[in-house]
Amino acid sequence: MGARAGGSGEKVIGRFGWFRWFAWLVATVLLPWGVGASSSPGFPASGPPGLPSAQPPHLSPVGSPGLYECEIVRTYPHDAEAFTQGLLFDGRHLYESTGLRGKSSIRRVDLRTGKVLESRLLPLPYFGEGLVQWQDRLIQFTWTSRKAIVYDKKDLTPIGELPYPHEGWGITSDGTFLVASDGTHILRFLDPLSLESLRELPVTDGETPVPSLNELEYVRGEIFANVWMKDVVARISPHTGEVLGWVDLSSLRAALGNAPRAEALNGIAYDASADRLFVTGKCWPLLFEIRIRPR
Numbered sequence: 001m002g003a004r005a006g007g008s009g010e011k012v013i014g015r016f017g018w019f020r021w022f023a024w025l026v027a028t029v030l031l032p033w034g035v036g037a038s039s040s041p042g043f044p045a046s047g048p049p050g051l052p053s054a055q056p057p058h059l060s061p062v063g064s065p066g067l068y069e070c071e072i073v074r075t076y077p078h079d080a081e082a083f084t085q086g087l088l089f090d091g092r093h094l095y096e097s098t099g100l101r102g103k104s105s106i107r108r109v110d111l112r113t114g115k116v117l118e119s120r121l122l123p124l125p126y127f128g129e130g131l132v133q134w135q136d137r138l139i140q141f142t143w144t145s146r147k148a149i150v151y152d153k154k155d156l157t158p159i160g161e162l163p164y165p166h167e168g169w170g171i172t173s174d175g176t177f178l179v180a181s182d183g184t185h186i187l188r189f190l191d192p193l194s195l196e197s198l199r200e201l202p203v204t205d206g207e208t209p210v211p212s213l214n215e216l217e218y219v220r221g222e223i224f225a226n227v228w229m230k231d232v233v234a235r236i237s238p239h240t241g242e243v244l245g246w247v248d249l250s251s252l253r254a255a256l257g258n259a260p261r262a263e264a265l266n267g268i269a270y271d272a273s274a275d276r277l278f279v280t281g282k283c284w285p286l287l288f289e290i291r292i293r294p295r
């Protein structure tokens, strides 16, 4: 591509690189739903089959938000039947919520082997979505049933349900509140006991709303969000809603090898005790520990 040419050409290429990055962002993240759209994209959270957009930027970004990529630290097995909708790590085990009607589940998973240690199927018509731990409980969103299911974490016994007036997509916790997405560009801070919405946080890249926020994880003071059907993660300020950076994870798809059923990247878990970050996707046969670095 000649991008490594030196001399005065670098300035031209640098500007072109910025343009390429901006064009990539618009084309892959913002335009498919219409810039400024604030409603659900109109497709079910399960999404149509097919590969998400994975066209990566190739040149360095200039300005903000920053552009990041990842390196793979370790690779672990992951149940290729798991239509991952929620993922967390409690310092010992992974906990995972899977979707699809009739196949939705909550499960405790051994990180090293990927073995499902314990699981429960959700009854119809529930469609499992985001998953969060609050104290000794797990709270699992359902997509359109307008309720969340509460479990005793020690044995995954359902112990109650909470009404929730929005679509349930992703959910995480900042330690004080729960933070939820509903497929739009709005994040909601929720009372952890009642799921009452206490604050809404529009997420924007500059002036542009970023729709289709999906699985969430609170990581070192930021909210990390999968963007539905994209191999990117948005790093979001929990204070302003500003996208602080885009993490391009399209390189993981090559590492998946032959995985014809692998759908969208979805599932972020952070091990705060060891500063480890895990990601996987819907029906991905692998789960990755990754390290993020500036591109």
Ligand SMILES: [Ca+2]
Binding pocket: 086, 087, 088, 171, 172, 215, 216, 217, 267, 268, 269
């Ligand atoms: Ca998560």
